[in-house]
Amino acid sequence: MKALRFHAAKDLRVETIADLPAPGPGQVAVKNKFVGICGTDLHEYVAGPIFVPTEPHPFTGAKLPQVLGHEFSGEVTAVGEGVTHLKVGDRVSIQPLVMPRSGDYYADRGLFHLSEDLALVGLSWMSGGMAEGAIVNDYNAVKIPDSMSYEEGALVEPTAVAVYALERGGVTAGDSVLVTGAGPIGMLCMLAAKAYGATKVFLSDVNETRLALAREILPGVITLNPMKDDVVARIRAETEGSVGCDKVIEASGNEAALNTGLQAVRKQGVIVQVGLHTKDSKLHWHDVTFKDVDVRGAWAYPTHYWPKVVDLIASGALPALKVVTKKIALDEAVTEGFDALLSPSGDHVKILIDLDR
Template sequence: MKALRFHAAKDLRIEDVYAVPVPGPGQVAIRNTFVGICGTDLHEYAYGPIFIPVEPHPFTGAAGPQVLGHEFGGVVQAVGAGVTHVAPGDRVSVQPLIMPRKGDYFADRGLFHLSPDLALAGLSWLSGGMAEAALLNDYNVVRIPDAMSDEEAALVEPTAVAVYACDRGGVAAGSSVLVAGAGPIGMLTLLTAKAFGATRLFVSDLNDTRLALAQKILPGVVTLNPTRDDIGARIREATEGNAGCDVTLECVGNEKALQSCLDAVRKQGVIVQVGLHPGLSGLNWFDVTFKDVDIRGSWAYPTHLWPRVIDLIASGAIPASKVVTKKIRLKDAVAEGFDVLLDPAGTHLKILIDLT
């Protein structure tokens, strides 16, 4: 079958790899339908290997070359012994986290996403979404309702990141929220905050094209560009008592964006760090103390979120498909997908690869 595999930075190859896998006990084979290109995939392509293991992964044994893609869905082709929750023909969304199900501190408490042996389909597992088919564990596949499209099935994973981030921030009805970063995760976080009942929404980004997309996707959002706007001052002017936002979410992994979140949040507000910082970052810790704020990390998502996120998308509460700006074929994935998304002009948000 055809698959897009990572060999090294700037070296992605579409290759004929193993045949469609046969599932063993507790496993499921699916025919992939759509897969999203994630920021993590882009970082691997540009600078990797980062998360892709050079030596065999301690839990899965996977190592490069690696089939990419962890935001995907498909149709069940076959199931192994003991699998009862899905059957051939079922359409599914893939929850890509792979880890011990018991035997370590976090797994024994159901906090699978915090396991020190965590792996991901599409990064440190034998299969990924950027292939015609994938072999997964039974807990990696969740059936989707008729109301959800195949394209939306591939958007459950990034939406789960956004839902967990808003959970971590305590976003609720009437909240005022700033999202720093108008990329796909930032936009999904804005849509999620709106679904949770936030009434005053702000988004900051250096890219005016993405800010214009944000206004199109979510009319009424206040867009701010830090090259022109004093983010904290603008938000204080627009919030009750000139106090600042209840919740700010940093979705870039940028030191200046994090500082703007601290500046914009109200006293006793919450800052959620969603983006991955590439190194140590400075922060005005006097303000952290003086403003009496909480700073919370938000790593991936608890795996039990999947049915909830599916329902939020399928019901229309989170219109995740609004972030999709382009669909391409696997043969065009590098030139029309990865390279386009790395363009500093940033004219696209989420690009899906159509494998149907």
């Protein structure tokens, strides 16, 4: 079958690999339909291997070369022994976290996403979404309703990241929320903030193209460019008592954005760091103390979020499909996908690969 595999930084190859084996006990085979290119995939392409193991992963045994793609949907084509909740023909969204199901401190407490042995389909597993098919554990495949498209099914994973970040921040009805970073996670956080009842949503980024797209995606969002606008002053002017916003979701992994968020949030507000910082970043800890704020991380998502996120998208409450700016074929993935997303123009936010093309 055809697959896109990561071999090294700047070395992605669309190549023919062995067809899928029969699924083992507790596993299913999936015909992949759509897969998103994630920021993590881009980091691997530019500077990897980062998450892709060069030696066998301690839990899964996976190593280079790796089929990429952890945001994907598909149709079940075979089920292994012991699988009871899925059948051939089921339409599924893939929850890509792979880990021990018991005997692990975090797994025993239902916190599977925090396992020390965590692996991900498409980064440290035998299969990935950027191929014609995949083998996954039965707990990785979650049925989606007929009302949900396969494109939307591929967006459940990044939307789950955004929803978890909002819930880590305790965003609720009537809140004012600043999202820093207008990449796909930032855009989804913006939509999630609205879905969770935020009445005032701010989005900051240095890319005017993406800010313009954000205004199309969510009419009423207040977009700010820190290269042109005094972000803190604007937010204070737009919030009750001029005290600043209630919550900040930092989705860029940028030190300046994090510190801007600290200045923009009100006293006893909450800052959630969901964007991955690629190097050490300084934070003005005096202001953290003086303002009595909470600073929280948001890593991935609890695996039990999948049905809830599916419902948010399928119901229209969180229209994730709006962030998709392009659909391409697998053969075009490198030039029209990875390279396009790395362009400084910022013309594209989320690109989906259509495995049927």
